[in-house]
Amino acid sequence: MTDLLKTLKDIVGDAHVLAEGDLTAWEQDWRKRSRGKALAVVRPRTTQEVADVVRACAAAGTSIVPQGGNTGLVGGSVPDESGTQVLLSLTRMNTVRNIDPANLTITVEAGCVLQSLQDTAQEAGFLFPLSLAAEGSCTIGGNLSTNAGGTQVLRYGNTRDLCLGLEVVTAQGEIWEGLSGLRKDNTGYDLRDLFIGSEGTLGIITAATMKLYPLPAATLTAWAAVPSLEDAVKLLGLAQKHLASSLTGFEVMGQFALSLVAKHFTQMRIPLYKDVPYCVLLENADSESELHARTQFERLLETALEEGCVTDAVVAENLAQAHQLWHIRESIPLAQAEEGLNIKHDISVAVSRIPQYCRETDALLAQEIPGVRMVNFGHLGDGNLHYNVQAPVGGDAAQFLRDYEERVNTIVYDQVHKHGGSISAEHGVGSIKVDKVPNYKSPVAVEMMRAVKRALDPRGTLNPGRVVRL
Amino acid sequence: MTDLLKTLKDIVGDAHVLAEGDLTAWEQDWRKRSRGKALAVVRPRTTQEVADVVRACAAAGTSIVPQGGNTGLVGGSVPDESGTQVLLSLTRMNTVRNIDPANLTITVEAGCVLQSLQDTAQEAGFLFPLSLAAEGSCTIGGNLSTNAGGTQVLRYGNTRDLCLGLEVVTAQGEIWEGLSGLRKDNTGYDLRDLFIGSEGTLGIITAATMKLYPLPAATLTAWAAVPSLEDAVKLLGLAQKHLASSLTGFEVMGQFALSLVAKHFTQMRIPLYKDVPYCVLLENADSESELHARTQFERLLETALEEGCVTDAVVAENLAQAHQLWHIRESIPLAQAEEGLNIKHDISVAVSRIPQYCRETDALLAQEIPGVRMVNFGHLGDGNLHYNVQAPVGGDAAQFLRDYEERVNTIVYDQVHKHGGSISAEHGVGSIKVDKVPNYKSPVAVEMMRAVKRALDPRGTLNPGRVVRL
Numbered sequence: 001m002t003d004l005l006k007t008l009k010d011i012v013g014d015a016h017v018l019a020e021g022d023l024t025a026w027e028q029d030w031r032k033r034s035r036g037k038a039l040a041v042v043r044p045r046t047t048q049e050v051a052d053v054v055r056a057c058a059a060a061g062t063s064i065v066p067q068g069g070n071t072g073l074v075g076g077s078v079p080d081e082s083g084t085q086v087l088l089s090l091t092r093m094n095t096v097r098n099i100d101p102a103n104l105t106i107t108v109e110a111g112c113v114l115q116s117l118q119d120t121a122q123e124a125g126f127l128f129p130l131s132l133a134a135e136g137s138c139t140i141g142g143n144l145s146t147n148a149g150g151t152q153v154l155r156y157g158n159t160r161d162l163c164l165g166l167e168v169v170t171a172q173g174e175i176w177e178g179l180s181g182l183r184k185d186n187t188g189y190d191l192r193d194l195f196i197g198s199e200g201t202l203g204i205i206t207a208a209t210m211k212l213y214p215l216p217a218a219t220l221t222a223w224a225a226v227p228s229l230e231d232a233v234k235l236l237g238l239a240q241k242h243l244a245s246s247l248t249g250f251e252v253m254g255q256f257a258l259s260l261v262a263k264h265f266t267q268m269r270i271p272l273y274k275d276v277p278y279c280v281l282l283e284n285a286d287s288e289s290e291l292h293a294r295t296q297f298e299r300l301l302e303t304a305l306e307e308g309c310v311t312d313a314v315v316a317e318n319l320a321q322a323h324q325l326w327h328i329r330e331s332i333p334l335a336q337a338e339e340g341l342n343i344k345h346d347i348s349v350a351v352s353r354i355p356q357y358c359r360e361t362d363a364l365l366a367q368e369i370p371g372v373r374m375v376n377f378g379h380l381g382d383g384n385l386h387y388n389v390q391a392p393v394g395g396d397a398a399q400f401l402r403d404y405e406e407r408v409n410t411i412v413y414d415q416v417h418k419h420g421g422s423i424s425a426e427h428g429v430g431s432i433k434v435d436k437v438p439n440y441k442s443p444v445a446v447e448m449m450r451a452v453k454r455a456l457d458p459r460g461t462l463n464p465g466r467v468v469r470l
Numbered sequence: 471m472t473d474l475l476k477t478l479k480d481i482v483g484d485a486h487v488l489a490e491g492d493l494t495a496w497e498q499d500w501r502k503r504s505r506g507k508a509l510a511v512v513r514p515r516t517t518q519e520v521a522d523v524v525r526a527c528a529a530a531g532t533s534i535v536p537q538g539g540n541t542g543l544v545g546g547s548v549p550d551e552s553g554t555q556v557l558l559s560l561t562r563m564n565t566v567r568n569i570d571p572a573n574l575t576i577t578v579e580a581g582c583v584l585q586s587l588q589d590t591a592q593e594a595g596f597l598f599p600l601s602l603a604a605e606g607s608c609t610i611g612g613n614l615s616t617n618a619g620g621t622q623v624l625r626y627g628n629t630r631d632l633c634l635g636l637e638v639v640t641a642q643g644e645i646w647e648g649l650s651g652l653r654k655d656n657t658g659y660d661l662r663d664l665f666i667g668s669e670g671t672l673g674i675i676t677a678a679t680m681k682l683y684p685l686p687a688a689t690l691t692a693w694a695a696v697p698s699l700e701d702a703v704k705l706l707g708l709a710q711k712h713l714a715s716s717l718t719g720f721e722v723m724g725q726f727a728l729s730l731v732a733k734h735f736t737q738m739r740i741p742l743y744k745d746v747p748y749c750v751l752l753e754n755a756d757s758e759s760e761l762h763a764r765t766q767f768e769r770l771l772e773t774a775l776e777e778g779c780v781t782d783a784v785v786a787e788n789l790a791q792a793h794q795l796w797h798i799r800e801s802i803p804l805a806q807a808e809e810g811l812n813i814k815h816d817i818s819v820a821v822s823r824i825p826q827y828c829r830e831t832d833a834l835l836a837q838e839i840p841g842v843r844m845v846n847f848g849h850l851g852d853g854n855l856h857y858n859v860q861a862p863v864g865g866d867a868a869q870f871l872r873d874y875e876e877r878v879n880t881i882v883y884d885q886v887h888k889h890g891g892s893i894s895a896e897h898g899v900g901s902i903k904v905d906k907v908p909n910y911k912s913p914v915a916v917e918m919m920r921a922v923k924r925a926l927d928p929r930g931t932l933n934p935g936r937v938v939r940l
Contacts, residue, residue, distance in 0.1 A: 101707070102703050102706075102821050103820040103821045103822040103823075103853070104710070104821075105820070147656050147660075149654050149656075153653065153654060154653075157631075158653075158654060160660070161627075161631070170918070174914045176914040176915055176918070177912050177914075178912065178915060180892070181890070182818050182819070182820065182853060182890075182891065182892050182895070183624075183628075183818070183852035183853055183854075184619050184628060184818045184852050184853065184854045184895040184896050185818060185892035185894075185895060186616065186617050186619075186667055186894050186895065186896055186897065186898045187894045187899060187903075187907050187910075187911060188667075188899060188907060188911065188915070188916075188919050188937055188938060189664060189667065189668055189672070189918075189922055189923075189937070189938075190630070190660075190663045190664060190666065190667055190668075191915055191919070191922075193660045193663035193664070194659060194660060194663070194664060196660065197656055197659065198659055198660075202659070213714075214711045214714060216714070233572050237571070240574070240684050241684045242757065244683075244686070244715070244716075244757035245714070245715040246714075246757075287711070287712065287713065287714035287716075296758070348652050348654045348655060350570060350572075350573040350575070350651040350652065351572050351573045351574075352571075352572035352573040353573075379654075382653035382654050383573070383653055383654065384654045420650065420651070420652075421652065422650070422654065422655035422656070422657055423657060424655075424656050424657045425652070425654035425655060426654050426656055427656065429656070429657060433657075437657050437658060440657075441657060441658065442646055442647050442648065444644045444645065444646040444647075445646055445658070445661060446658075448640070448659075448661055448926060449658050449659045449661070451925040451926060452661075452664075452922065452926075453659075454925065455922055455924065455925035456918060456921060467658055467659070468658060468659075
């Protein structure tokens with residue numbers, strides 16, 4: 001092992017191989033649910049250094065856990081407890097290599113923080129639309145390796161849809177130069193999408209060419225009270241018809257989720273939620289003007305009021321108000337944490353199935369756990385709910401988790417499966433769900449995943465035990 | 471072999487195993503450039519029949535060539551000349567299984583003809599946006615297996631981007647039930663995109679869940695004269711800024727290409743092309759109204775005229791005029807055929823590189839072949855040019871092809887490679903380009919493709935010798 005450490009120091013420099021001291025920042029995940037022990041934290045600066053590190057580790061029979069901003073939610077980017085894995089941190093690879101305005105592309109290294117990528121794009125006069133809660137610390141490499149979602153998927157797709165090309169270090173330590181800025185290329189298998197979402201188990205993404213978009217002329221936010229989830233789905237259909245791809249956000253929030261925000265963040269003023277089971281936050285990014293955006297929004301909401309799928313609505317008058325509305329939405333997870341430990345889910349079903357899914361599953365959970373409270377919110381526009389389960393009032397939350405987490409997960413996931421949905425819509429598999437996925441996925445698909453893993457990483461060098469077990 | 475034929479007849483019925491008579495429709499490709507001989511043409515009706523056919527063939531050591539509408543352009547869907555391959559035609563599998571309006575999805579079998587899919591969507595009040603010249607006879611299964619492009623990629627992406635889930639029969643004859651209508655699902659490797667574009671070499675796509683979109687309120691077409699390709703690129707940037715995703719088409723056409731249409735289809739009136747090297751056809755699909763679409767178009771064209779990247783422009787006054795403009799664009803390949811045999815290409819480079827690519831390559835070809843004529847047109851909005859090469863005036867076209875095809879291809883492809891482009895933007899690899907691709911693709915990528923092929927089809931049952939050679 002000391003031989004390997006010496007080799008790694010020769011490759012990246014002594015200062016960038018950390019084997020002593022407090023390595024918690026790399027060894028523990030953001031939610032403090034997974035904690036491991038690395039042989040060393042290695043921080044390369046170049047693609048060639050990554051390739052050399054992989055070759056050295058593969059030769060030594062040492063496995064590698066790649067890591068970006070370490071903000072993942074499924075324990076996919078921390079080492080196991082063996083003390084034998086190399087934690088490969090990509091954060092020093094954070095150069096913006098190129099912006100091509102006429103091609104609407106930007107080429108960046110994996111360690112670029114998402115927010116700095118957004119800022120760089122904006123300074124160049126463009127939008128990079130990926131947006132999610134961890135954007136201040138997550139990296140684009142991590143976003144790609146987990147195919148991150150977020151709040152604008154409805155319009156711009158997942159991270160996968162924003163990527164045109166990749167540079168990847170393979171499990172053999174070779175460099176695939178796939179940094180294409182092409183929107184059309186049919187010269188073989190889609191290797192790019194194979195690496196995206198593979199959570200570092202098939203190769204290490206070191207750089208990517210991402211799509212840019214023209215900045216919208218105006219972005220407006222509205223808040224609507226809806227009498228039911230069926231009405232929320234109906235409102236979504238109207239919004240897609242009226243606003244087409246100007247509709248960039250459609251978030252649903254249950255009354256109890258909003259009441260937790262009101263309870264724990266008393267300074268926040270939450271509109272319209274007291275008399276309806278759900279509110280919806282809509283965002284309209286218009287290429288023309290603020291006036292046009294407002295007119296379009298008003299027409300949509302008038303139609304929705306007439307058709308009865310909205311009982312009341314407000315449109316933010318200015319940017320500050322818009323930020324306040326988004327801030328309410330984004331405060332739900334924090335308010336929920338204030339209320340106490342809870343059982344989180346990240347599920348998706350077809351949009352058309354959401355009302356029935358929730359009705360059935362709410363009832364099953366209420367039957368199983370009298371008084372259970374549902375914190376239901378999420379990206380309704382793409383069928384993704386954070387369907388979280390909170391202990392009954394006054395209960396001991398820790399005890400609740402011990403008693404019910406497995407049973408609640410089983411009920412929720414069985415229901416998802418019954419409705420043809422996904423038990424991990426945007427967070428990925430990592431180590432937390434690796435043994436759950438095979439219960440809910442086609443055995444044919446699981447076997448194909450194993451075959452692909454064996455084909456590209458036959459020695460199991462890269463992030464073993466994550467995504468799929470061999 | 472007679473044993474296998476008997477087994478196949480037991481599976482799909484005697485009437486659907488064709489081993490005698492004229493099988494040209496299945497054995498010869500659309501452009502009559504590839505002609506093979508099948509052991510038999512087998513026409514299953516169900517996914518289970520496909521699976522049974524694959525198992526029977528695999529057991530007999532017989533390879534399978536899947537085929538949809540047989541409109542491919544790279545010889546990927548016809549059998550080889552050995553007389554030993556089974557041609558598996560999917561055209562009897564043409565049921566629309568489901569439309570889900572609230573989820574904006576349609577689930578169809580592989581043999582559905584693209585145009586009937588468009589029509590079915592429209593009757594249900596939605597748009598299925600994939601659109602290409604062969605839409606009257608190509609099938610969605612073929613579109614998926616080749617990741618077809620077409621004229622609306624700029625807005626809606628390639629076929630890949632329109633697909634949410636697949637049903638696939640594997641090389642082992644197992645059925646992968648992956649017909650998800652989910653917009654977010656991060657439970658493992660992206661197998662869907664691995665099958666899309668793999669041209670039937672990794673599995674046989676039997677059904678798919680595809681995205682639908684709201685029908686636009688109005689679709690307008692404009693025609694602009696541009697002084698140079700640089701100006702065309704500048705106009706594209708302005709159009710993307712002004713129209714955002716309402717811009718659904720941006721086709722560029724060189725003066726010589728248009729002059730061939732004028733020469734061979736004398737009834738067609740072609741606007742504005744006589745004084746400029748290029749014309750651009752723009753399409754604007756507006757979610758609001760025809761008035762709004764027209765106002766937006768006029769604002770864009772005024773700005774473009776002011777900035778000098780457009781010298782003159784017309785907006786179609788009605789649908790008939792719009793169809794006429796598109797008809798001019800679509801007549802270029804036919805006019806070119808009338809003019810005589812020519813050397814076709816289907817290339818892409820970054821949009822920003824197109825002017826320099828064309829300038830350099832035009833000069834290299836003119837130097838190589840004095841008097842050579844460039845028929846340059848294509849989907850500039852996504853960097854895809856059909857950069858075709860016509861013999862000098864009065865030359866013997868057949869002789870020209872014999873003398874120059876290889877040299878012209880080498881010049882064009884070397885230039886594409888130099889500019890980081892693709893030698894097959896939308897048509898695929900098939901048999902025609904399978905030995906060219908490795909010259910222009912990263913060896914690391916080619917080796918990964920081989921590894922994936924070996925992993926999923928270790929016996930080489932599916933469409934051997936296409937896309938990648940083992």
